[in-house]
Amino acid sequence: MTSRITGGIEDFEKILGDVQKGNVSPVYTLIGERPVTRPLMEKLxxxxxxxxxMDLNFEFLGPEDYSEGKLLELLETVSFFPGRKVVAVQDPPFLLSAGTIRVRWKKAVDSILKHDTERAASIVSRLLSELSLSPEEVLALPGNARRDILQYPAGTNLDPLMDFLQTRGAELATCDPMPGGSGEHILSWLAERSDPDRSVLMIQAEVVDRKLSVFRKLTGCGPVLDMDRDRRDRKKGPALARNTVIRWAAEQGKKIENRAVELLLQEVGHESLTALRQEMDKLTALAGDRTVIREADVRCLAVRYRDEALYQLTGAIGDRDRTRSMKSLALLLDQEIHPLAVLQTITNHWKKMMLVSAAAGACTTGPAANFTDFRNRMLPEMIEFEGNSGNVIKKTHPYALFKLSRQASGFRLEHMLGCLAHLAEADFALKGSSIPPRIVLETLIYRLIEGST
Known part of the structure; x- marks a missing residue:
């Protein structure tokens, strides 16, 4: 069987051209982020x-309803309405393996950091179901065992997931274990009984294991459009994102200024098309009846991007994660956020951690085992410690204080106090020296993290 894996809008247009000529395949596989593949699936x-x-001859089978038998039944059942039937299946388990769990955890964390709660909940619920774990069981796991048990990707921060489970775990839908199936019955149907004039299988998948035998065989049964291929390419990725944004605007009956496209990519990045789609939906709503999305519209949203990036930087410093800290700093400076604004944010966070560290250290009952323990036992003592000298602890959300206390516990208080001098030196260097701001801030971050326990 000849492999038919392609990628990019140009290749999709060729597939549409073949269909218009009457050359219909029994199966089409679309791989990539949902905001990219969904409109392609609809067009096809x-x-x-x-x-x-369409109402009678189109069937959709989501992950929660999937079974191999049900899919075969839909493909082989003759429609009441004359004509071809299309059966679309989303993220079928026969294209997944244990090797994709780490990739899906990364997608879940990306959704959490982008505040896409609905998508994050869907991915996390499914993964926990596959691992036969509840949110409560994950939170109760020893910290050093969580990565191994969750099959969590190395180099990916675990804290966003733990925070998500703390705050949203009770709301997560309970998923039944996804029925298995090797996909061999589907391949058998494609090889022996499929008739493209009667029914067509359309597969929409965010993640697939390309090493699986069933995937390799599937590529010989019909076109496989891998929209992730160009996105992963360092040269083609920005061009794909740029063209996709323009196409999304056109689908809404609008144009988008070139300067607006470039600013949007600068603020959001080209790596996550899901995040881009979310922002495009907001920009479309912001434009209202106007037919052109302007650069000024994007700038209205830029403050939120900046605040999120600053939050990610201080979080990475608090987590003592040098790699993530440097990446966040580079993103901020590349977005032309003023170095002094970055320094002020770091300084404010550092001083707040110092206060929380001192207040937590003054608690007579020791560190908290979890958030509930912190809120019920430590928080009243910390408020009492602050007294009338300030209102930082009183005005900070309890869960945010819990996170700060966890971060602060990784630093010696003596080191934190000593770093006040480093913060002052960085301020002086940014205002009066010829040292490049990036080097000043990178050196500062290294010094702050260097003293972790």
Missing amino acids: TCLLVPEES
Whole structure:
């Protein structure tokens, strides 16, 4: 069987051209982030199924309803309405393996950091179901065992997931274990009984294990469009994101200024098309009846991007993560955030950690085992410690204080006090020396993290 893996809008247009000529395949596989593959799937479906029969001749099978038997039944059941039937299946388990769990955890964390709660909840619920774990069980795991048990990717910060489970765990839907199936029955149907004039299988997948035998065989049964291939390419990725943004605007009956596109990519980045789609939806709503999305519209959203990036930087410093800290700093400076604004944010966070560290150290009952213990036992003592000298602890959300106390516990208080001199030196260097700001801030971050316990 000849591999038919392609990627990019140009290749998709060729697939549409073949369909228009009557060359229909029994299966089409679209790989990539949902905001990218969904409109492609809809466009392809509209060519395969006439509009008047769409309600009866289009079937969708989501992960929560999937079973191999149910999919085969939908493919082989003759529709009441004459014409071709399309059966779309989302993230079928026969294209996943244990090797994809780490990739899906990364997608979950990316969604959490982008505040895409609905998508994050969907991914996390499914992963916990596959691992036969509840949010409560994960939170109760010893810290040094969590990565191994969750099969969590090395180099990816675990804290966003733990925070998400703390605050959202009770809201996560309970998923039944996904039915298995090797996909061999689907391959058998494609090889022996499929008829593209009667029914077509359309697969939409965010993640696949390309090493699986079923995936390699699938590539010989019909076109496989890998929209992630260009996104991962360092040269083609920005061009793909740029063209995708322009296409999304056109689908809404709008144009977007070139300067607006470039600013959007600068603020959001080109790596996550899901994040770009979310911001495009907001920009479309912001433009209202106007037919052009302007640079000024993007600038209205830029403050939020900056605040999120600053939050990620201080979080990385508090977590003593040098790699993530340097990456966050580079993102901020590349976005032309003033170095003094970055320094002020670091300084404020550092002083707040010092206060929380001192207040936590004054508690007579020792460190808290979890957030509930912190809120019920430590927080009243910390408020009492602050007294009338300030209101930082009183005005900070209890869970934010819990996170700060966890971060502060990784630093010696003596080191934190000593770093006040480093913060002052950095301020002086940024205002009066010829040292490049990036070097000043990178050196400062290294000094802050260097004293972790």
